[in-house]
Amino acid sequence: MNDETWADLRSQCGAVEPGAELVTPLSKRPFRIDATADDRIVVRFTDSTEERPLWREQFGVLDEQLEGGEMAVADLQPGVEPYAAVLTLSDAYAAEDDAIVRDDDAATGGESPFLVPAAEARTPAERVHDDALLLAHLVERLEVDDRADLDSLDTDSLTDYYVLASDVQRGADGLRTTARDELLERLGPEQELHGRFGTVRRTTRKRRRPKDDETVLAALDERGIPREWVLGVDPDKLDVVLSVTDLEEGAVYDTTEDVYVQKTATDEDEKYSRLQGLADRLADLEDAEGEAIRDEIDAIEDRLEEALTAG
Structure with a gap:
């Protein structure tokens, strides 16, 4: 070459x-x-x-x-x-x-x-960090403290607030699941593990689902229990009947509607661009105000450590 x-x-x-x-x-x-x-x-x-x-x-x-x-x-x-x-x-x-x-x-x-x-190469943990930073900055800029504050927000800001909160929740849940799987490898029965911010323990929940129909019905017959006590309407078969007959849905279903907000898209490029702007501002924060903020953070960490040690 x-x-x-x-x-x-x-x-x-x-x-x-x-x-x-x-x-x-x-x-x-x-x-x-x-x-x-x-x-x-x-x-x-x-x-x-x-x-x-x-x-x-x-x-x-x-x-x-x-x-x-x-x-x-x-x-x-x-x-x-x-x-x-x-x-x-x-x-x-x-x-x-x-x-x-x-x-x-x-x-x-x-x-x-x-x-x-770079925006696509971030790890799940880095994405949660970035989304949480953007959300924290938005909350601070909009001065959002409670539901009353949300009423005064313009629609665009409220939408951004919801999207970022949704992204943080989804990303954090992914990290939580990964951490849970690792903790299960380290936790014994009835054991607790303590960290600086809380305690976890191994918990077992039982989930039940019926065995196949033949096994269940045979068990009932063996004990003389009438089959009709457990037989009911199969929703899947009922839907088939609705689709091929003139039976009306209202005759066999009670229908309710839940109205909710669904996030349909996230503009990752815009988020990353905004994040880079914040990073540049933080990098330039080398004046007396920046030093005061760092001193305040150090003092908070010291007080937290003292409280945890005393407890």
Whole structure:
């Protein structure tokens, strides 16, 4: 690989959006570019935190192979996959028809089918953090404390408030489920675990569902229990009758309506853009006011720690 191509590849790697990821073409392992040097590009796999140097010399070997034609993605060896993914960021290489090719005309520097934008590359925990931060900022800006405050909100703000609260709830529930499964591996019967913010224990709930009809009816017959005591209307069969006869639904169903608000879409791009704006503002918060806020947070944490220790 000549100096010009190598310099371009390093430049494109350095220009990748912070937080964006590449994925290996076959195994779909996500990784991020950590650094570049004269003889290597250092990547870190986010599914294992494994760091790996991608050597310029090996890029050169791949470059020589591509001079003679294309390289099918399906034929890539595991060790070559990250090289191929990074290579497609260059102005000289592209991924076309499931193959890596050297094509200056088709290549679009800095773009790659294996590149995942930062907004999409976030982990579930990072998404919950970001959504919670956006919701907290919105609550603070709108000064929402109770239901009375919601009455005064304009419709757009109220919609944003609902969408963000819904996203936080959904994301947090996913994290809770993951944590629950891990805690079940650590909790013994009747055991409790204590953290700084609360206590958990292993609880067992019994859920029942009837055995198959033949087994149930046989058990009733064996004990002389009339079958009609347990036989009832099958809703599925009743729906079939409604669909093929002139029987009216109101004659066999009591119908009620529940009115609720359904979130039909979330604008992730807008949320991420807003989040980046908040991040930039926080990064610029280096004046006396910012220092005072940090001191206040430290004081609150100290008081919390003292209270927990005393308790």
